[in-house]
Amino acid sequence: GAVVSQHPSWVICKSGTSVKIECRSLDFQATTMFWYRQFPKQSLMLMATSNEGSKATYEQGVEKDKFLINHASLTLSTLTVTSAHPEDSSFYICSARETLGQAVSGNTIYFGEGSWLTVV
Amino acid sequence: AQSVTQPDIHITVSEGASLELRCNYSYGATPYLFWYVQSPGQGLQLLLKYFSGDTLVQGIKGFEAEFKRSQSSFNLRKPSVHWSDAAEYFCAVGGFSNDYKLSFGAGTTVTVRA
Numbered sequence: 001g002a003v004v005s006q007h008p009s010w011v012i013c014k015s016g017t018s019v020k021i022e023c024r025s026l027d028f029q030a031t032t033m034f035w036y037r038q039f040p041k042q043s044l045m046l047m048a049t050s051n052e053g054s055k056a057t058y059e060q061g062v063e064k065d066k067f068l069i070n071h072a073s074l075t076l077s078t079l080t081v082t083s084a085h086p087e088d089s090s091f092y093i094c095s096a097r098e099t100l101g102q103a104v105s106g107n108t109i110y111f112g113e114g115s116w117l118t119v120v
Numbered sequence: 121a122q123s124v125t126q127p128d129i130h131i132t133v134s135e136g137a138s139l140e141l142r143c144n145y146s147y148g149a150t151p152y153l154f155w156y157v158q159s160p161g162q163g164l165q166l167l168l169k170y171f172s173g174d175t176l177v178q179g180i181k182g183f184e185a186e187f188k189r190s191q192s193s194f195n196l197r198k199p200s201v202h203w204s205d206a207a208e209y210f211c212a213v214g215g216f217s218n219d220y221k222l223s224f225g226a227g228t229t230v231t232v233r234a
Contacts, residue, residue: 006163034221043210043224044164093163097220109154109214109222113163 006112023094126225143211
């Protein structure tokens with residue numbers, strides 16, 4: 001089946017620095033990827049929709065200048081947490097939409113393994 | 121607006137017993153429905169999905185789900201659980217009308233006792 005890979009799996013950074021998380025679709029092209037945030041023991045909250053070749057669409061309440069999203073190719077989207085602070089510590093998960101016409105699934109959403117961010 | 125309700129926060133089941141996880145959704149158009157499983161510290165793994173057609177959907181790991189439009193439900197079932205099924209389960213809804221953004225339920229934690 002389709003695979004989505006995230007890197008790094010976990011990262012610790014100092015407060016005030018920036019950190020980049022990559023999301024790759026390994027065996028299919030994804031024109032649309034999604035970034036979610038998950039706090040411990042909670043569900044996933046959609047942060048933004050990443051569209052290849054265009055600007056990301058952010059959900060209400062998500063700071064677009066803080067969470068920079070780039071979708072430069074059909075297989076890669078990146079999330080950069082700028083000037084990270086301890087309250088940004090969380091589990092970030094990306095997903096990619098395998099669109100109709102590709103492979104077998106069609107319009108199925110696959111998730112990456114997630115990335116743990118700890119800001120100290 | 122779309123939303124998902126998973127009424128059961130936590131379910132404990134004995135190994136070998138059957139399992140049913142409830143999911144109710146609200147969606148203004150034809151819904152795409154998903155069940156995902158998450159082990160601690162891991163990403164989400166797709167168990168099964170419903171787009172159209174047969175309302176009884178078979179998934180991986182012996183799971184199945186039934187779409188009932190009249191009840192706005194998409195309950196997940198497994199006839200006989202294994203200890204490895206202990207995890208967090210999320211139901212999600214999305215569709216073409218909202219660019220496939222998924223809304224997730226709060227999740228149901230499944231504990232399997234020996």
